[in-house]
Amino acid sequence: MRSQFLVFMSLVLLSLCSTAMGSDVTQQPKLxxxxxxxxxxxxxxxxxxxxxxxxxxxxTKKIISKNGELFMVTAPRTFPLTDIVKPVDSKKARYNWPLQVGKKWTLEEHWESEDGTKGSTIQDAKVLSFKAETVEAGTFMAYTIQYKGKITNTRGYSANTEDIHVYAPELKMFIKLTQIQDDYVYVEELIEYSK
Incomplete structure (x- = not known):
């Protein structure tokens, strides 16, 4: 009887540990x-x-409702939120869901700018940490994701890149972004969040 109790308690503890370890896994946001x-x-x-x-x-990005449907409004346009929450099947996307510390993948984006220039961004990505991060808008639990690689375009531009995304699951958005392209540094930080 005692050995059965010990086995039972071991299974309970193992289950609790698995649940705790899995708490740092984040799925793609849903509508x-x-x-x-x-x-x-x-x-x-x-x-x-x-x-x-x-x-x-x-x-600025804002969620609005029109005729019962949610939309995201950004400076250049408004689009259905259903477009954003479509399941990401690609293993080469910016965020490779689910997010978890230690996860690695290769980001591969092919794009075209408003002036018709075509380009590619190819970077090795790794989730470095999940911890409390503070920005001007407050302190949030967030993943720090590092991307390292190269950006090129049809005009002959080529640069080594390193991007750091700090993504807060609670906000469904990055709270800080740092991009380094050779001699250029771009930083974006969340200063306000409201529901």
């Missing part, structure tokens, strides 16, 4: 995770090593 009126505001600045400011401003 039900967002609310009408939710809003994120970031400040951003991009500076070259010679001190030239190439970007400086504020960026």
């Amino acid at each position: 039900a995770d967002y609310t009408d009126g939710e809003k994120w505001v970031w400040k951003y600045k991009g500076v070259t090593s010679s001190g030239e400011i190439r970007a400086d401003g504020i960026d």
Whole structure:
């Protein structure tokens, strides 16, 4: 009887440990995770090593409801939230769900800018940590994800890159972003969040 009790207690403890270890695993946000009126505001600045400011401003995203459907509003456009929460099947996406410390993958993005320039971003990604991170908007549990690689485009531009995304599951968004492209450093930080 005693040995059965010990086996039972061992299984209970193993189950509790597994649950605790799994608590640092984050799935892709779903439509039900967002609310009408939710809003994120970031400040951003991009500076070259010679001190030239190439970007400086504020960026905002907000969730609105139209006829019972949720939309995300950004500076350039408004689009259905269902587009954002579509399951990401690619193992080469910016966020390779589920997120978990130690996870590695290769990000591969092919894009076209508004002026018709085509380019590629290929970076090795790794989730470095999950811990409390403080930005101007507050302190949130967040993953720090490092991306290292190269960006190229059809105009002959090529640069080594290192990006650090600090992603807060509670907010379903990054709270800080640092991008380094050769001699250019761009930083975006969340300054306001509201529901």
